[in-house]
Amino acid sequence: MRLHNISLGNIRRRKAKMIFLALGLIIGISTIVTLLAITETMTQEIEERLNKFGANIVMVPKTENLSLNYGGIDVGGVNYEVKEFEQKNLGLIRTIQNAKNIGVVAPKVLGAAKIKGKKVLVMGVFFEEELALKTWWQKKGKFPDNSGQLLLGSAVAQVLGAGPGDTLSVDGRAFEVSGQLLPTGGAEDNAVICELESAQAILGKPGKISMVEIAAFCRGCPITELTLQIAEKFPNARVTAMKQAVMSKMQSIEMFKSFSLGVSILVIGIGALLVMVTMMGSVNERTREIGIFRAIGFRQTHVMQIILLEALVLGLFGGIAGFVLGNGAAWAIIPLVIEKGVFTGINYQLGGMSLLMSAALSLAASFYPALKAGRMDPSDALRAL
Amino acid sequence: MTDHLIEIHDLGKTYASGDSRVIAIDQMDFFIDDGEFVTIMGQSGSGKSTLLSIIGAMNRPTRGQVCVDSLDLYELTNEQRADFRSEYMGFIFQSFQLIPYLTVLENVKLPMVVTGRKNREKNEMAMAVVERVGLGEKAQRLPDQLSGGEQERVAIARAIVNRPPIILADEPTGNLDSQTAGEIMELLRTLNREGHTIIMVTHNSDMEAYSTRTIQVADGRIRRLASGV
Numbered sequence: 229m230r231l232h233n234i235s236l237g238n239i240r241r242r243k244a245k246m247i248f249l250a251l252g253l254i255i256g257i258s259t260i261v262t263l264l265a266i267t268e269t270m271t272q273e274i275e276e277r278l279n280k281f282g283a284n285i286v287m288v289p290k291t292e293n294l295s296l297n298y299g300g301i302d303v304g305g306v307n308y309e310v311k312e313f314e315q316k317n318l319g320l321i322r323t324i325q326n327a328k329n330i331g332v333v334a335p336k337v338l339g340a341a342k343i344k345g346k347k348v349l350v351m352g353v354f355f356e357e358e359l360a361l362k363t364w365w366q367k368k369g370k371f372p373d374n375s376g377q378l379l380l381g382s383a384v385a386q387v388l389g390a391g392p393g394d395t396l397s398v399d400g401r402a403f404e405v406s407g408q409l410l411p412t413g414g415a416e417d418n419a420v421i422c423e424l425e426s427a428q429a430i431l432g433k434p435g436k437i438s439m440v441e442i443a444a445f446c447r448g449c450p451i452t453e454l455t456l457q458i459a460e461k462f463p464n465a466r467v468t469a470m471k472q473a474v475m476s477k478m479q480s481i482e483m484f485k486s487f488s489l490g491v492s493i494l495v496i497g498i499g500a501l502l503v504m505v506t507m508m509g510s511v512n513e514r515t516r517e518i519g520i521f522r523a524i525g526f527r528q529t530h531v532m533q534i535i536l537l538e539a540l541v542l543g544l545f546g547g548i549a550g551f552v553l554g555n556g557a558a559w560a561i562i563p564l565v566i567e568k569g570v571f572t573g574i575n576y577q578l579g580g581m582s583l584l585m586s587a588a589l590s591l592a593a594s595f596y597p598a599l600k601a602g603r604m605d606p607s608d609a610l611r612a613l
Numbered sequence: 614m615t616d617h618l619i620e621i622h623d624l625g626k627t628y629a630s631g632d633s634r635v636i637a638i639d640q641m642d643f644f645i646d647d648g649e650f651v652t653i654m655g656q657s658g659s660g661k662s663t664l665l666s667i668i669g670a671m672n673r674p675t676r677g678q679v680c681v682d683s684l685d686l687y688e689l690t691n692e693q694r695a696d697f698r699s700e701y702m703g704f705i706f707q708s709f710q711l712i713p714y715l716t717v718l719e720n721v722k723l724p725m726v727v728t729g730r731k732n733r734e735k736n737e738m739a740m741a742v743v744e745r746v747g748l749g750e751k752a753q754r755l756p757d758q759l760s761g762g763e764q765e766r767v768a769i770a771r772a773i774v775n776r777p778p779i780i781l782a783d784e785p786t787g788n789l790d791s792q793t794a795g796e797i798m799e800l801l802r803t804l805n806r807e808g809h810t811i812i813m814v815t816h817n818s819d820m821e822a823y824s825t826r827t828i829q830v831a832d833g834r835i836r837r838l839a840s841g842v
Contacts, residue, residue, distance in 0.1 A: 229719055229723070229725065229732070230732075233715075234712075234715070234723075234726070237719070241713065241714030516710065517712060520706065521723075523669070523671055524699065525699025525702075525775075526726075527695045528691065530726075530727055606672075607671045
């Protein structure tokens with residue numbers, strides 16, 4: 229027979245009261261778990277959506293000249309001394325420290341070529357990578373699937389009077405037009421797009437790359453750090469983070485985090501108050517018992533230990549039940565509140581945290597009632613007999 | 614200091630009640646020797662239960678001294694008095710006051726929880742006492758599965774399990790029929806003959822016959838100090 233037998237005996241005897249006490253913890257913990265699971269899914273959803281907006285890092289050759297182009301209007305005859313990249317060095321991008329954060333790497337070669345006597349912008353790409361980035365591209369016909377096909381930008385198609393199924397001669401080489409892009413409002417409206425290798429051959433730039441667009445998954449990774457790591461590998465490149473996209477991504481995530489933190493603090497506060505009030509009530513109800521304990525020789529610390537042991541057991545129970553309930557609620561709620569949202573699965577680390585939090589909360593909230601019980605004067609308690 | 618087991622000097626206790634003060638104990642002086650069976654008798658509100666709680670190191674007097682074994686109880690800290698109660702006193706409360714969610718055996722073991730005894734020793738001592746009061750067969754029952762007399766026996770077993778020299782009993786037969794009350798008083802008398810000093814508070818004059826001495830209390834003062842049977 230030890231002190232814990234008394235605590236467990238009391239829990240067994242006052243089941244309804246103890247369940248009510250644990251209920252405060254269960255609701256608190258399950259709310260936090262549900263909220264975190266929803267926030268996690270929302271964060272992933274937003275990230276996924278934002279990542280579909282395309283590249284967030286652009287790598288271009290370093291130049292001393294400034295571009296005199298705004299909104300597609302070129303206002304100056306600036307001579308570029310372009311130092312292009314070697315295609316064979318592209319693999320270096322995936323050797324940076326944060327390589328796991330690198331998603332799509334889409335290299336391009338750019339240059340001018342003549343079609344039907346008109347100078348047009350030719351862009352060579354790897355279609356698989358390019359289409360992974362430009363998920364918003366819509367087309368008539370189909371995207372090229374071999375090096376003998378090309379894709380026309382909407383403006384080019386109009387100027388050349390060509391469309392899917394036509395054959396065009398680009399600097400004397402015949403290409404089949406497999407498809408035509410619908411207007412995007414971007415630079416591709418004015419370009420003829422074909423496989424990288426074909427473009428390099430037309431433009432006389434074998435093995436050369438004019439620019440690289442990179443999509444980095446930036447959750448928890450500093451985008452500036454990524455650009456610096458890439459720039460280290462390519463001393464002749466200017467690597468720029470498209471901060472607007474990144475910042476909006478981070479802001480959205482931060483906003484959700486702040487929201488869930490605020491609600492969590494509120495719920496924890498209410499839970500702690502509930503536990504304290506219930507535990508205080510329980511101590512008052514047990515005045516008689518505490519009086520007996522003190523009369524037969526229990527010290528203040530013994531009485532406190534009994535109350536705190538009960539709080540610990542209830543805290544652990546509340547933590548487990550709250551975690552299970554919270555995950556269940558998240559599983560049920562997420563598909564209702566997030567379009568195409570799927571519960572991300574049980575986070576065992578969060579489970580451990582829930583247990584610790586619930587136990588700590590229960591102990592902290594029960595400390596004052598335990599102190600009050602310990603300090604109870606046996607003669608006062610016995611007068612209640 | 615003295616040869617007496619318990620010595621009480623100039624004891625006084627007043628309670629505040631709103632703006633007025635109520636005198637519960639006033640100028641009491643007496644002693645109790647080792648091995649006595651003392652009955653404190655008096656009407657309800659006479660101060661007898663307050664006196665018992667003061668002797669039991671649970672209720673600080675407003676003035677005066679309570680010495681047990683030459684130890685001034687109210688010179689001790691709260692925690693030292695708790696240790697003193699554990700070692701010196703066994704309490705039999707009015708209406709049994711058993712812990713309802715603990716079995717008979719667990720209730721009896723309760724005072725031993727805070728002693729340094731090993732579990733095995735606790736079990737053996739508690740079981741021996743439970744058998745001594747005739748409840749060996751019912752050791753695993755809960756208090757509400759016992760009769761009033763049996764619950765009183767559990768309360769007595771709990772009071773003696775630590776083998777304290779002094780047993781304090783507050784109206785131990787107040788809730789029992791006369792036959793069961795007689796059995797309980799016989800048990801207390803046996804314990805007294807075995808060496809326990811017993812101080813019992815009662816308003817029932819029939820119980821006086823079991824004690825060696827009676828202290829009559831009225832209005833917080835001692836009215837009579839008489840020898841018993």
